[in-house]
Amino acid sequence: MARPSRWTDVVEAAAEEFRSRGYDSATLEDIATRVGILKGSIYNYVQNKEELLLAVVERPAEVLLADLEQLRNDDQQSATIRLQTLFRIQVRVFSDHYPAAFVYLRNIGRTDLSDKFGKFTEMDARYMGILEDLIADGVRRGEFNPPVSPRIAALSLVGILNWMQHWFTPQSDEANRRLADDLFAMALGGLTSGGSLARILAGTHDAASSVSEPDRTTTRSVR
Template sequence: MRQPAGRSPRRSGGERKPREERWAELIEVATQIFYEKGYDGASLQDIADRLGMLKGSLYYYIQSKEDLLFDVISTVHKDGLAVVRARSEIEGDPLQRLENVIRGHVEHTCRHLVPTAVFLHELSSLPIDRREEILGSEHAYQGVFRDLVHEGQAAGQVRPDLDPRLAALSILGSTNWVYRWFRPGGEFSPEQIGGEMAEMAIRGIATDEALRSRAS
């Protein structure tokens, strides 16, 4: 059963937090509320109550509930994208870098289950143009995986019969699903899951020669 975060006590005027700190807290609380109740079931009053502030005060930061969902999902996407981009830049051949990216994506997902769930469940609640604004015209997150598959084909490490976009979607589809069954403190650690899922993905797309090279 989902457990709500604790409600913040109301603060007097002299105890107001800096705007940046309050904004970060707003995003965190809104993410939790959207997770607990879903976007349609959540209200700005729910979020204001959890923050210990008046509903009207939220409009200092946002214009609507849709704007808040947009900011929440943008934050989740930006944080995850930073992780996979950083992993893709670690020195190595395309398959090594793809392995790093898959590991990073899975580990990040396991450690941020609530934001991941909100992103995957509620992205479709936004209008198409706002979804595209987050994802980018080239789907930047997917693009990190797709580009590495393409580089692997150019290096002779990835099977040439595969479509890079379909391969990227397949990898993301399987790894994204981790959020549905991973349990913190359970039998498998984020690192173990990331390592095994990366190994399975690489074995599914690599050429025989590349697999032999990795084994040696």
């Protein structure tokens, strides 16, 4: 059955409501008010709030993964260029699908949702696989030399990108691209520091180990 004519408005309002109030605090009545329809009319569109959450997060998740699958298959570009493109894709999706993409990030790890959300867990695993494979390919090509495994490096980059949900607001295409490149530059510094950073950390560890603990037998409390 086709959705009523204001379905797009309902989904956009739900995204805004979930973003501002959080999924648990938002109500279907609040969403109806934001759309400007009678509270009872929302049930012409969905039976429950979970259906709306699914509608909100589905599109950005599918767009992001489809773009990254294409990136994975592009072996003509260097790993460095492909990783830069990944950052640009992610920031673009965050902007084009704001705030729905961030609603996705905040809710997709929940365990109290129906089995319909299981596909997003699988999509997340595919996303991580693409990123980890890209970093591993960069290591094989001699482009990257991270001080950690490709898996840990991938998780670290995801942390940088996912934290954008707390501070990012869409800007112009050019500004978004510059932001993506700045974030990529920081990430690239860590991926290429490799042995030198490992030596620095080892030296820090050795220095810390050489500092003796205070002799607690001679320490007196001050009253």
